[in-house]
Amino acid sequence: MSDDQAAPKLKSHGRLSMQASLKPRDLMADVVVRGAWAAHVITLLPEAFPGVLGQSLTGRALDLGLWRLNTIDLRTFGIGKHRNVDDTPAGGGAGMVLRADVVDAALNAAGQGLPVICLSPRGRRFDQAMAQTWAAGPGVTLLCGRFEGVDQRVLDHRRIAEVSLGDFVLTGGEIAAQAMLDATVRLLPGVLGNRASTEEESFSHGLLEHPQFTRPAVWEGHEIPAVLQSGNHGEISKWRQAQAEALTKDRRPDLWDAFGRR
Numbered sequence: 083m084s085d086d087q088a089a090p091k092l093k094s095h096g097r098l099s100m101q102a103s104l105k106p107r108d109l110m111a112d113v114v115v116r117g118a119w120a121a122h123v124i125t126l127l128p129e130a131f132p133g134v135l136g137q138s139l140t141g142r143a144l145d146l147g148l149w150r151l152n153t154i155d156l157r158t159f160g161i162g163k164h165r166n167v168d169d170t171p172a173g174g175g176a177g178m179v180l181r182a183d184v185v186d187a188a189l190n191a192a193g194q195g196l197p198v199i200c201l202s203p204r205g206r207r208f209d210q211a212m213a214q215t216w217a218a219g220p221g222v223t224l225l226c227g228r229f230e231g232v233d234q235r236v237l238d239h240r241r242i243a244e245v246s247l248g249d250f251v252l253t254g255g256e257i258a259a260q261a262m263l264d265a266t267v268r269l270l271p272g273v274l275g276n277r278a279s280t281e282e283e284s285f286s287h288g289l290l291e292h293p294q295f296t297r298p299a300v301w302e303g304h305e306i307p308a309v310l311q312s313g314n315h316g317e318i319s320k321w322r323q324a325q326a327e328a329l330t331k332d333r334r335p336d337l338w339d340a341f342g343r344r
């Protein structure tokens with residue numbers, strides 16, 4: 083870091099958040115001491131957080147200190163007066179690439195205790211099993227790319243895993259980070275009122291979830307399936323299982339194949 087470097091801009095959200103003036107190194111100490119699941123997000127758009135994660139169940143959990151969110155503003159690690167974070171791609175071509183040295187400095191500020199993930203369309207596809215793995219750990223550090231992405235050398239040097247939200251290209255990693263954090267945080271103890279709801283839902287048993295219905299009993303002439311109103315829990319459970327299997331077979335042959343092999 084050069085001498086004219088401003089203090090890194092760190093922002094934390096939630097009840098157990100620490101002061102913004104704390105040095106990056108203290109950030110990890112804080113996580114270890116307090117033990118709450120932690121997300122560190124390195125981004126050029128810190129104002130985009132907590133975003134939707136600050137709402138509803140994930141927002142309430144943040145307020146309660148069931149998890150913590152720290153944003154690390156990549157811009158503060160930029161080079162020179164203009165805090166440059168990017169440069170043109172080696173070999174030519176459109177767009178800009180985030181510099182390895184700048185990203186490396188931001189990763190140092192995030193500390194070492196958490197697995198680091200770079201959001202990338204070239205990464206392994208995020209799924210429910212990954213959300214479960216992340217939720218079972220101490221937290222994650224997410225690196226949000228922008229422009230054409232991140233200089234490959236810093237990813238290779240630090241052996242950073244790349245994870246994708248899906249087979250499409252976003253303008254930056256922030257929406258992907260929020261989606262993945264939402265999927266992970268809702269699995270943390272106490273975040274959803276009713277734990278059983280995460281055990282029965284789509285993907286948890288390798289199947290898509292059965293369809294859901296609620297009042298009114300008749301809507302526009304369409305009735306709720308009679309079995310769901312029978313009060314017979316054995317029959318309801320069988321019906322739901324059959325629906326889940328039929329739906330998965332029809333819509334997701336890939337999941338159905340995997341289910342058959344379990």
Ligand code: SAH
Binds near residue numbers: 225229
């Ligand atoms: N040139 C790159 C795309 C860059 S998009 C390519 O063709 O592979 C800019 C940034 O948005 C990426 O660095 C990444 O952090 C984020 N991003 C885009 N699509 C994404 C996806 N499907 N999943 C996760 N992150 C994504």
